[in-house]
Amino acid sequence: MLFQVGGQGTRPTFFEMAAAQQLPASLRAALTYSIGVLALRRPFLHKILDYEDEFFALLMLVLESHSLRITDASFSESLYGLRRRAVKIKVRKDDALLNSGDRLHHSGLEKRQKVLSVVFLVVLPYFKSKLHSVYNKEREARLQASLWGHGEESLDNLDYITGGEDVVVSMGTSNADRSIRTHLMKRIQKIVGACYPWIHASCEGLSFAYQLLYLLDATGFYSLGLHALNIQVCRATGQELMDTSSRISKIRNQERTRLRGPPWLKAVQGALLSCTYTVLDYAQTGLIAAVFFFKMMEWWYQSAEERMSAPTVYPPPPPPPPPKVAKEGIPLPPDKTLCPLCSQKRANPSAVTVSGFVFCYACIFKYVSQYKRCPVTLMPATIDHIRRLFHDM
Known part of the structure; x- marks a missing residue:
């Protein structure tokens, strides 16, 4: 199952290398999500989530070792039709021109390079993940201490807490050893909390530098x-x-011929080998399908959550009924463009906010200043309720 992105020559494009590098992270997220969903009905699966780093490192150790042994490529690189090649620099001397030119020669991987490739692909990311978790715990503890103060003083004030020397002796040496281990673990966490940001920044900076140089064709190495x-x-x-397929068939035939024991034992071992080969053959397809399924479910639930969390849009409420004209108030003129106070064409139209009726500014200012109310509805009003209108209806 290969995903060819394109490009010319044997050199992979930057996007092929980036996709191959990001695939393990997507695979881990897909597996974690799937196990988390299954753990809702099978609580014993929570133990796998408790040891997520170890479980994924063991899985990738099996996949990477098998892929490097069979195809000379990592698991994700083999999906994109890529292969790892050892670079050997050979010097060719031309006696006629008296010049020496360097050329690169690619060959298959040695056993030492395969082992070190597994170390860089599995072991180092595992330790980095553990350091990251320790750093997060240390940062949370530091933040909690800054907010709530130090809640534990058992190491500094041990005599005060235990009630004196007699109580400490009665607790035995186990508690002393436990306190030493706790003190040592806290010291290690503080060291990791201080050093990890610099280590992480250095790794990310080197990774970015190599990727930029690879993108600019300044180097043939994608990573450090x-x-x-x-x-x-x-x-x-x-x-x-084709050579890889024939090599796989040859290796499997050799493994079948190495079976020893009675006929029934050979049959059982052959059945187990056949099942193992079937799982390995369809592991890539199944895991890639799991990644796509995870992305689809992530999009599905994210869209559902967005729809559920989106605010409900209600229709605008109807406008309140217009204020009624008081019996003792000034009646409204039949022409709406006239001022109810002076019965003339409105000049500098202004409205009273408590009622909404429009008057001449001079008329309404004088009336409100004197009577402290709207002349039509007799509602209480002040000069602060008068608003100038720049467009008269």
Whole structure:
């Protein structure tokens, strides 16, 4: 199952390398989400989530080791039709021109390079994940201490808490050892909390620098790990894919011929090998399907949550009924453009906010200043309730 992105020559494009590098993170998120959903009905699966780093590291150790052994590529690189090749620099001397030119020669991976590739692909990310979790715990503890103060003083004031030397002796050496281990773990957490940001920034900076240089064709190494191992990633040719298939068949035949024991034991071992080969053959397809399923479910639930959390749009409320004209108030003229006070065409129209009726500014200002009410509805009003209108209806 190969995903060819395109490009010319044996050099992979930047997008192929970036996609291959980001695939393990998507795979881990998909597996974590799937196990979390299953754990809702099978609580014993929560133990896997408690040891998520170890579980995923073990899974990737099996996949990466098998992929490097069979295809000379990591698990994610093999999906994109890529292969790892050792870079050897050979010097060619031309006696006629008396010049020496350097050229790169690619060959298959050695056993040492495969082992170190597994270290860079599985072991180092595992330790980085553990350091990241320790750093997060230390940061949360530091934030909690800054907000609520130090809640534990058992290490500094042990005699005060235990009630004197006699009580400490009665607790035994186990508590003393436990306090030493706790003190040591806190010291390690503080060291990790102080050093991890610099380590993480250095790793991310080197990764960005190599990716930028690879994008600009300034280097053939996509990452520092590949450069340290002197390995370049190339596209697999059709002949190499055929050779890989024949190599897989040859290795499996050799493993079947090595079976020892009675006939029934050979049959059981052969059945187990066949099941293992079937799982390995369809592991890539199944895991990629799990990634796509996770992305689809993430989009589905995100859209549902957005719809549920979106505010309900209600229709605008109807306008309140117009204020009624008081019996003792000034009646409204039949022509709406006339001022009810002076019965003339309104000049500098102004409205009283408590009632909404419009008058001449001079008329309404004088009336409200004297009577402190609207002349039509007799509602209480002040000069602060008078608003100038710049467009008269």
